[in-house]
Amino acid sequence: MTARTEPRTEIHDLEHDAFLEEVHSFEFWFQAVEGYLSGTVHGHRPDTRDVPPVGSDRERLISTLCNYCIGETAALEGASGLIAIAPNRLTKVFLSTQVADEGRHLEVLLQRLADLGVAEPESEVEKRSSPSLQLFRRRLLELVASRDWEAAIFAQNVILESLEYAVFHTHASNADPITREVLEGVIKDERRHIGFGENELGRKLAHSPHIRARLGQVRSQLDHLVLDMLETTAREIGVDRHEQERLGRTYRESVERLGFGS
Amino acid sequence: MSDPLQGHDDASAEPGAGERRRFILDDTGFNEVPVKYRKFYRKWRGAGDALAPNEVVCPVCKVVIRSTRELRPGDRVYCMPCMSRLVVVRGESGMLEARVAY
Amino acid sequence: MADFLSAYSIQSWLESCPQGYLEDTEYGHAHDEKEPDILLDNEVLREETIKATVQLVVGERCALSASSGLINAAPDEASKRFLATQTLDEARHVEVFTHRLYDLGVKKNELESVIRHYANPNLVKFAEVLLEKVDKKDFIAGVVGQNIVLEGMAFSVFEMMYAMNEPINAKFAHTLSGTIADERRHVGFGENRIGSLIKENPGKKSEIERMQKEMSYWMLATFADAFRGNRTLDELNKLGVERAHGHYQGADLGVLSPEQMEHVLADTVLAEFKTRLGRIGVEYQTPAMPA
Numbered sequence A: 001m002t003a004r005t006e007p008r009t010e011i012h013d014l015e016h017d018a019f020l021e022e023v024h025s026f027e028f029w030f031q032a033v034e035g036y037l038s039g040t041v042h043g044h045r046p047d048t049r050d051v052p053p054v055g056s057d058r059e060r061l062i063s064t065l066c067n068y069c070i071g072e073t074a075a076l077e078g079a080s081g082l083i084a085i086a087p088n089r090l091t092k093v094f095l096s097t098q099v100a101d102e103g104r105h106l107e108v109l110l111q112r113l114a115d116l117g118v119a120e121p122e123s124e125v126e127k128r129s130s131p132s133l134q135l136f137r138r139r140l141l142e143l144v145a146s147r148d149w150e151a152a153i154f155a156q157n158v159i160l161e162s163l164e165y166a167v168f169h170t171h172a173s174n175a176d177p178i179t180r181e182v183l184e185g186v187i188k189d190e191r192r193h194i195g196f197g198e199n200e201l202g203r204k205l206a207h208s209p210h211i212r213a214r215l216g217q218v219r220s221q222l223d224h225l226v227l228d229m230l231e232t233t234a235r236e237i238g239v240d241r242h243e244q245e246r247l248g249r250t251y252r253e254s255v256e257r258l259g260f261g262s
Numbered sequence B: 001m002s003d004p005l006q007g008h009d010d011a012s013a014e015p016g017a018g019e020r021r022r023f024i025l026d027d028t029g030f031n032e033v034p035v036k037y038r039k040f041y042r043k044w045r046g047a048g049d050a051l052a053p054n055e056v057v058c059p060v061c062k063v064v065i066r067s068t069r070e071l072r073p074g075d076r077v078y079c080m081p082c083m084s085r086l087v088v089v090r091g092e093s094g095m096l097e098a099r100v101a102y
Numbered sequence C: 001m002a003d004f005l006s007a008y009s010i011q012s013w014l015e016s017c018p019q020g021y022l023e024d025t026e027y028g029h030a031h032d033e034k035e036p037d038i039l040l041d042n043e044v045l046r047e048e049t050i051k052a053t054v055q056l057v058v059g060e061r062c063a064l065s066a067s068s069g070l071i072n073a074a075p076d077e078a079s080k081r082f083l084a085t086q087t088l089d090e091a092r093h094v095e096v097f098t099h100r101l102y103d104l105g106v107k108k109n110e111l112e113s114v115i116r117h118y119a120n121p122n123l124v125k126f127a128e129v130l131l132e133k134v135d136k137k138d139f140i141a142g143v144v145g146q147n148i149v150l151e152g153m154a155f156s157v158f159e160m161m162y163a164m165n166e167p168i169n170a171k172f173a174h175t176l177s178g179t180i181a182d183e184r185r186h187v188g189f190g191e192n193r194i195g196s197l198i199k200e201n202p203g204k205k206s207e208i209e210r211m212q213k214e215m216s217y218w219m220l221a222t223f224a225d226a227f228r229g230n231r232t233l234d235e236l237n238k239l240g241v242e243r244a245h246g247h248y249q250g251a252d253l254g255v256l257s258p259e260q261m262e263h264v265l266a267d268t269v270l271a272e273f274k275t276r277l278g279r280i281g282v283e284y285q286t287p288a289m290p291a
Helices: A016-023 A026-037 A055-085 A089-115 A121-128 A131-145 A149-173 A177-207 A211-236 A241-257 B004-012 B035-040 C002-006 C010-021 C037-041 C043-071 C077-103 C108-118 C121-135 C139-165 C170-200 C202-228 C232-239 C258-279
Strands: B041-043 B055-057 B063-066 B076-079 B084-090 B096-100
Touching: A016 A089, A026 A089, A026 A177, A026 B035, A026 C010, A026 C077, A055 A089, A055 A121, A055 A131, A055 A149, A055 A177, A055 A211, A055 C043, A055 C077, A089 A121, A089 A177, A089 C010, A089 C043, A089 C077, A131 A149, A131 A211, A149 A177, A149 A211, A149 A241, A177 A211, A177 A241, A177 B084, A177 B096, A211 A241, B035 B041, B035 B063, B055 B096, B063 B076, C010 C077, C010 C170, C037 C043, C043 C077, C043 C108, C043 C121, C043 C139, C043 C202, C043 C232, C077 C108, C077 C170, C121 C139, C121 C202, C139 C170, C139 C202, C139 C258, C170 C202, C170 C258, C202 C258
Parallel strands: none
Antiparallel strands: B041 B063, B055 B063, B076 B084, B084 B096
16 A cells, blocks of 8 residues: 555646545545554554553543543434435545445554543443434434435535534643544544535535525524533543633634535 | 646646745555555644645645645545535635535 | 444454455455457447446445435344445445446446336336335335345356356456456345344245345346347357356356346345245245246
């Protein structure tokens, strides 16, 4: 999986169609993930020393990871369902790489729970999941089932992914070494997902501004769930008020870039 | 492949701007895109990190995008890690910034 | 179940696929491998090759829709994660076969019209039977249709195409060997996971048997069209080019007539269906023979 040729010219000179053909491909994904997953086992380097938290810190980490698992399951189910309604081959291929990414995230997070001594990670996830997150998952899957491409992409790749991106980023900065490495790998995948969602919707909104009102409605239905999840997670990962506000701002930025103000 | 940057040079150049400086890009260890594209990106090191004249930060994923040419307002750049197309603008602070072009 | 499924984890997939047999490939083959000149220069051979490749793209698009659709219907997390890797495998197959069409001279803006033009209607019907089950979120029928019937067919078709191409077209043979390696996991998952579910849901058997019979019929009709209407052998004879003597199921493909090749393939696939379905406790149904 090594690149053989230098790009003939500056990457920024590509025509937009050629750029999309390049980045929405299995080949691109393949070589991109090789850069940071090669040699890892369950999302971290095999020789990273495990310094797991103990006592109440351990309990909080387990609850947090359980909720991440619900988020990743929602993303896995959402992304896979979106393939059937994706408008063209490139978006289908991109979403299939996202499906594998989400499946990987779920796997490494469940493995981390097992490493922390959770005997039955899957049932623990169900027990500790936040009602807001479960409701978000149901709403997302309803949008996918209704075959509403724009609304589902908005909920999945803009709202959910932006939330995860912001939270994982903050959590990685104060997590134990293995959890940090696992989250950093996930963040690298999330970059592709949020970028895809934002750009796909941005292009749609530019051509069909009438979609905006519908997406605004979706946002207002989901926003309180997202903010509730943010608050709960921020408490669990132990961030202060200032950092919590910054988290909220990071989440809102991507939604606002698409023209959806608070 | 056409070179839209060259095509835009005259129109996009700010008054008084001279010939663009050229840069040789080295691999900075950024490992989230295929090897052949890695030199076009680097990690943003946060407050205190200074951007070179051929660099701009992606507002979507906060990676530093690099070009072999000095960047100017109106230039188009691509962020491969998040797959965004961006246009370089002069921000309120006077620094070059990138805006997503859908 | 959990232990068996651990072999189908994403970690295993990463180690065996991107870090294994696909390492150092580009669109499924080595960087310096090219389609043979004769396929690119001779219009009849090129068109027949495009037509055959289109069927692969159609089949893989169906597999992509089915495997992604089945994730939401899967009853457990481990199956969802395996299907996530299968979804990516299928998308890769769509991509590598699409790329082959480009290598054969199909222009990017003509891709969809070329696929529409050459897609075999019987293969489309085959896909529709499966996708109807997936749409209904019927996990057991969907996995049997996808991972046993469709993948079982693809596995044998790819093996036969590999035997045909290996002596003369290293590039396409290389692409096929990677897809065959993927299919091995898919059929393995189908059999291993579904066996227990069938036991728990014996009432599903008759519906699954009907589906297998119907899908098998459309598959045989596709084979009949593909072999009987193929102009490749006549063109090679006209050019005085000797056929490659690849061996498949003990037969020399360099001497068989198109009808004989069709029978070898159909018999192999149906025998495989019978064996695999028998192992999971479903009774194989002999399909009607297309006219």
